[in-house]
Amino acid sequence: MFHPLRVSAIERITDDAVAVTFAVPPALRETFRHTPGQHLNVRYGAGGEEIRRSYSICAPAAEQPNPPELRVGIRMVDGGVFSTYALKELTVGDEVEAMPPMGRFVLRPRPGHFAAIVGGSGITPVLSIAATLLAREPEARFCLIRSDRTAASTMFLDEVADLKDRYPDRFQLVTALSREEQAAGLTSGRLDRERLGGLLPALVSVPDVAGWFLCGPFGLVREAERALRTLGVERALIHQEIFHVADEKTAAPTAARVTAPAESKLTATLDGRSGSWPVQDGESLLETVLRGRSDAPYACKGGVCGTCRAFLVSGEVRMNRNFALEPEETEAGFVLACQSHPLTPEVEIDFDR
Known part of the structure; x- marks a missing residue:
């Protein structure tokens, strides 16, 4: 079921991305209380057509009696109807229809060492996961490995830097830029299976990580999963969320072709x-x-x-x-x-x- 939510803030976070915050009416606070990592499904009417899109919640999950904070990151997509609307037309005070938070790419805070490998806007749900975990669990640690094209295209730079400042002993950050050299950190280039296979054991004790969260384009998530499996990580400890699939023909295996019934x-x-x-x-x-x-x-x-x-x-x-x-x-x-x-x-x- 969709509910109208009023936009309370819009912040430009890169040249092609915004963070949109929605005000939650008191009567809907429990309906829209999210688990870290969940997303919102929103809908918008354009040219007589109903457009639906999913955007991950980047804000920490609030506990009662605090009201939930609904903040999502939206990056411009070529030809994207809703992302174009959000970046060019949406203003504070507008109403957007949204379904209650959903999704199973989540981490309910608990003690332990956790890690994430993200690319581009894949940082969005992981930001909520890491911020909530570190705030609620003093015995928890989090390692974030993020890949972006350039420093200018990196979403939520300030929020991630704040986590590093607030939890210097429990939050580990490693950044990689695929199209730009940086003064510190990894050399430029993609994070593929071979590179991650050598990098991860140098960063964390891989067998001691209680959960891996992979989020971003299909290529990065696939390479990260292969690297982890090569390192002996159990499949049950690897959680994935795909944000973009570039090549539909080769992106995923399909079931064997079986003749469909004439009527069903x-x-x-x-x-x-x-x-x-x-x-x-x-x-x-x-x-x-x-x-x-x-x-x-x-x-x-x-x-x-x-x-x-x-x-x-x-x-x-x-x-x-x-x-x-x-x-x-x-x-x-x-x-x-x-x-x-x-x-x-x-x-x-x-x-x-």
Whole structure:
């Protein structure tokens, strides 16, 4: 369910990015209280079309009785309707419709040593994770390895520097610029598997890290995961969130091609109510549900955000892309409705699980 939120502040943080803060009415404070790492799904009407996008919350998570702080980072994307609107038209006082915070790329504060490898705007959820963890857990430590094109394009420089000043003994920061030399830190260049494989053991005791958080473009996240797996890190300790997939053809493996049935019926449960609809030729399960239920959850429709996650109750489906679900989720029977197509005459999914 979407709720109108008023913009209370807009801050330009780079030439092509802004931080937008939303005021949360008292009646919605618990609805919009977030776990560090979660994101907001927002929607905007443009040219008669509804545009939905997901933006991670960068503010620390507030505990009761403090009101939640909703601040998101938005970077301009070529051809991006909402990002163009946010950077060029959105003003303080405007209202934006948003769903309550969601997402499973989270860290609930606890003692331990944690680390993150991020690229570009991938810093956004990790900033909330690190700031909340260090503030609440005096026995926690955090290592942040971040990659950006140039110093001028680096989002949230001041906020990260503040963490370093506030927690000098518990917050470790390593920066890499892919297109610019820097006076201190790593030499320029991409953080690929080989480079990370040599760098990480020099920075942290890899076996002692209780959780790794990888966020950013698909290429960086893939290389970081491969480096960690080579170093012996268990898959369960690696958490991922993809912000951008450049090449749809090679970005992720697809399921084996199986001939779809000539006709298929989809049954879906959402908010306690079930309905059934015929699946039209070429439709995803999400598109089928939206014909009967306009309130079906979705944002990116690209297999990245995970908003349309549903449990496959019965039947078989093919997922074209999956950059949101962890292996244990797919093994447990969860699918992305926006990327799933029926392989059996009848399919049933449940959005409520």
